[in-house]
Amino acid sequence: MKTADYIQIEDQYGAHNYHPLDVVITKAEGIWVTDVDGKKYMDCLSAYSAINQGHVHPRILNALIEQAKKVTLTSRAFRNDQLPLFYKELADLTGYEKSLPMNSGAEAVETAVKLARKWAYTVKKIPKYQAEMIVARDNFHGRTIMEITASTENFYREFFGPFVPGIIPVKYNDPDAIRSAITPNTGMILLEPIQGEAGIIMPDEGYLREVAKICKENNVLLIVDEIQTGLGRTGKMFAFEHEGIRPDIVTIGKALSGGFYPVSAVLADAPLMDLFLPGEHGSTFGGNPLATAVAREALKVIVDEKLVENSAKMGEYFMDHLAEINSPHIKTVRGKGLLIGIELYPKAGGARRFCEALQEKGILAKETHENVIRFAPPLIIKEEDIDWAIPRIREVLQMP
Ligand SMILES: *Cc1c(COP(=O)(O)O)cnc(C)c1O
Secondary structure, three states, rough: OOHHHHHHHHEEEEOOOOOOOOOOOEEEEOOOEEOOOEEEEOOHHHHHHHOOOOEEOOHHHHHHHHHHHHOOOOOOOOOOOHHHHHHHHHHHEEEOOOOEHHHHHHHHHHHHHHHHHHHHHHHOOOOOOOOOEEOOOOOOOOOOOOHHHHHHHHHOOOOOOOOOEEEEEEEEHHHHHHHHHOOOEEEEEEEEEEEEEOEEEOOOOHHHHHHHHHHHOOOOOEEEOOOOOOOOOOOOOOOHHHOOOOOOEEEOHHHHHOOOOOOEEEEEEEHOOOOOOOOOOOOOOOOOOOHHHHHHHHHHHHHHHHHHHHHHHHHHHHHHHHHHOOOOOOOEEEEEEEEEEEOOOOOOOHHHHHHHHHHOEEEEEEEEEEOOOOOOOOOOHHHHHHHHHHHHHHHHHHOH
């Protein structure tokens, strides 16, 4: 079968909730993927940053295979011998005393908000079910009903109400907007350190620091969603480290498994995490031995291969070269580490056609919103790979 055959079958039998590029991938290794017609591409999306360690990393693959031969699922009705080590290693790595494993990022954010609500009622003593959560406009936190309530993207919400009460969106990158939205019932603020899906929107330096301060002053929990920005993507283990803050609750996912398997987690210190009592929250697959064995290895690869440092170094190299491209379409190039966006002028006709042209040249990147091309290759990328990509990207951006 050829590309067109697969696409025909997919369109006929699958829900149309995505608009993928017309490339049908059958194999991948490192930063490269191969399609069913044998064409090779550099992956500059990394499955929205789930592939920070590179595709089919041999060490993570081996951990998956070895664990799959032993035991894959026990449910949390019983204990398993991987989960305790996952907890301990994640605590050692992140500095948070405890964690709670889930599967998708969406579930991690739901879990974080449930934990913060429990704190709001039992510790802060907000009258029951009056707790309010402040979120940023143009956020992306996932697709559950609570998360689309928090979204300000009409397309994500329009036909999916009724919504969850008590969620207050305010302008991103504006501490005063948060200050004026705070009431005695504000329990938590949920933010991305960089808004990835919104188009790599970077707040001013000092914004997160100011928000953290506002939270302290008002006895409000700060939840930072690092599902896309965390685990090395921005040149630090966590993007909030650029601001020298320490949120009360952090969500991670995506690269936590190196792309092998859905694994997410919520991080917090013991006084908070211990608010959850047995039975109050759970997941059949959350914390299963296959997931945690894979995640343990995925985290070790980030450390052993110095991917955080490489992300910072290669990010700077990539961005410097992108910034040198002379094109009438480019409005700005921005990013941190290997999370980079090229914003095009609206008159360029949308980022999609440039992504399609990049595909022709052997580079897979995806538009985010109308006018931004996101470049987020695996963190294992080398200078010579970027040297290969730059002239191709330049040619595409210089087309009429
Ligand atoms: C991808 C993402 C999520 C949702 O993760 P899923 O695994 O797709 O549910 C949540 N928050 C952020 C910032 C993300 O980038």
